[in-house]
Amino acid sequence: MDKSMTVGVIGAGTMGIGIAQVAAQAGHNVVLYDAREDVVKKAVADLLGTLDKLAAKGKISGEEAAATHGRIKPVNNLKALSGCGLVMEAIVEDLAIKKKVFADLEKVTSAGTILATNTSSLSITAIAAACSDPSRIIGLHFFNPAPILPLVEVVPGLATDPKLVAQSSQLMASWKKVPVICKDTPGFIVNRVARPFYGEALRIHEEGIADIPAIDRAMKEIGGFKMGPFELMDLIGNDINFAVTESVFRAFFFDPRYKPSITQQRMVEAGWLGRKSGRGYYRYDQGQEQGQEQDHARGQEIVERILVMLINEAAEALNLGIASRDDIDLAMTKGVSYPKGLLKWADEKGIAECLTKLEALEEQYSEDRYRPSPLLRRMAREGTTFY
Ligand SMILES: NC(=O)c1ccc[n+]([C@@H]2O[C@H](COP(=O)([O-])OP(=O)(O)OC[C@H]3O[C@@H](n4cnc5c(N)ncnc54)[C@H](O)[C@@H]3O)[C@@H](O)[C@H]2O)c1
Numbered sequence: 001m002d003k004s005m006t007v008g009v010i011g012a013g014t015m016g017i018g019i020a021q022v023a024a025q026a027g028h029n030v031v032l033y034d035a036r037e038d039v040v041k042k043a044v045a046d047l048l049g050t051l052d053k054l055a056a057k058g059k060i061s062g063e064e065a066a067a068t069h070g071r072i073k074p075v076n077n078l079k080a081l082s083g084c085g086l087v088m089e090a091i092v093e094d095l096a097i098k099k100k101v102f103a104d105l106e107k108v109t110s111a112g113t114i115l116a117t118n119t120s121s122l123s124i125t126a127i128a129a130a131c132s133d134p135s136r137i138i139g140l141h142f143f144n145p146a147p148i149l150p151l152v153e154v155v156p157g158l159a160t161d162p163k164l165v166a167q168s169s170q171l172m173a174s175w176k177k178v179p180v181i182c183k184d185t186p187g188f189i190v191n192r193v194a195r196p197f198y199g200e201a202l203r204i205h206e207e208g209i210a211d212i213p214a215i216d217r218a219m220k221e222i223g224g225f226k227m228g229p230f231e232l233m234d235l236i237g238n239d240i241n242f243a244v245t246e247s248v249f250r251a252f253f254f255d256p257r258y259k260p261s262i263t264q265q266r267m268v269e270a271g272w273l274g275r276k277s278g279r280g281y282y283r284y285d286q287g288q289e290q291g292q293e294q295d296h297a298r299g300q301e302i303v304e305r306i307l308v309m310l311i312n313e314a315a316e317a318l319n320l321g322i323a324s325r326d327d328i329d330l331a332m333t334k335g336v337s338y339p340k341g342l343l344k345w346a347d348e349k350g351i352a353e354c355l356t357k358l359e360a361l362e363e364q365y366s367e368d369r370y371r372p373s374p375l376l377r378r379m380a381r382e383g384t385t386f387y
Helices: 014-025 037-056 062-071 095-108 124-128 162-174 195-206 212-221 229-236 238-251 262-270 296-319 325-335 342-349 351-365 374-382
Strands: 007-010 030-033 072-075 086-089 114-117 137-142 151-156 178-181
Touching: 007 014, 014 030, 014 037, 014 062, 014 072, 014 086, 014 137, 030 037, 037 062, 037 072, 062 072, 086 095, 095 114, 095 124, 114 162, 124 137, 137 162, 151 162, 151 325, 162 178, 178 325, 195 212, 195 229, 195 238, 195 262, 195 296, 212 229, 212 296, 229 238, 238 262, 296 325, 296 342, 296 351, 296 374, 325 342, 342 351, 351 374
Parallel strands: 007 030, 007 086, 030 072, 086 114, 114 137, 151 178
Antiparallel strands: 137 151
C-alpha cells in the first residue's frame, strides 16, 4: 500500500474529518462522504482553518497545509468511493446503520479494498457479518483527536483475513500512528483496561473516603496522571463516559467489575455533562480551585486502590490473550497518556504486593468486582514478572 492509494472516509464528524486529515497529511488522496452534504462541506472548510493554524504555529509548512487540504475531496454519494484502496467508516455508533453502510460499500468497492470501521464499542465480527465477504473488514480504532493521539487499535473480527492485520498495522505506522493489535472483545484494550480509573474513583467518592478534588489531586500529584478521573470524565462528557461504561458492562454480561455508577447516572440525568455543559463534577461557568492535596497518606491509599484495579484489568486482558504485554502497555501510554505502562508499573510495585492489595479489597467488600486475575496469583506464586 503506497501513497498513490486513495483513502475513502465515510462520516465527516469529529472522527471522520480527523482521520481524513491524518490520511491526507500522510500523502493520500482522500474522498470524504457524509449522509449530510452540509456536514462534509463545513468539515472541509473548517479543516482549512485548522491547517492554517498549524502552519501559523510552524508545525507544518504553508505548502503542506495547502497540499493536505487539496488532497481531500468532498463527495455526495457512496459510489464515489469505488476507486479506494481503503475505506474508513466513522459514522454514528449504531450497529444496524453500520451494517447497512458496509453491505452497500461492499457492492461499490472492488474485492481488494480494505473496509475498516472506527467503532468504539460494537463488535467488528457483527458489522462484518453484513457482508458476503467478511474477510476484508477490520477495526481500526482511532482516538480523539485523531490527528493528535498516536494510538490505533487494530481489531480483526472472527472472519477477517489475517493478512489484513499486518497490512493495516504497516499502513497505520506509515501514517505515523502507533498500531496495537487486539482481539474483538468489548472495549478493545483502552476502553476496557481504563474502566477502573473512573469506576473506582467514583466508588471512593461514593464511600465518602475523599472528596472529588482530593481524589483528582492524589491521582495527579502522587500517581503522576495528567488529569484526575473526575476532570477527565468532565472533559470526555459524563454522558459519553457513562454510555461507554454501560455498554462494556452489558457486553460482558454484567460482570460486576464493569458496573456503572449511580452517581454518574445522576450527573447525566441532571445534564451536568462536564465542560461542554458548563457544569460537571466541577463548575466551569464560575471557575473552581483545586488546591493541593493535604493528606498524603490518604492520597497514597487512593492512588494504590485505583492503580491495583487498573493493573488487575491489564493483567486479566493479557491472561485472556486480548493483546500482547507490549501492546497493552503501549495502548495505555499512547491512547490515554498514562505515565507508565500498567504491566511495567506492576513489576515496579511488585506482583505480590499488587495481589495482597487486591485480596484485601476482595475480603473487605466480598465483591466479585475485586477478584484478582488468576495470572497475578500465578505470577506471585512463581515469583515471576511481566518484563
Ligand atoms: N468521538 C470520539 O471520541 C470517538 C473516538 C473513537 C471512535 N469513535 C467512533 O467513531 C465513530 C464516529 O464518531 P464521531 O464522534 O465522529 O461521530 P459524529 O456524530 O461526530 O459524526 C458522525 C457523522 O456520520 C454521519 N452519518 C451518520 N449516518 C451516516 C450514514 N449512514 N452514511 C454516511 N454518513 C452518516 C453524520 O451525518 C455525522 O456527520 C463512531 O463509531 C464512534 O464510536 C468516536
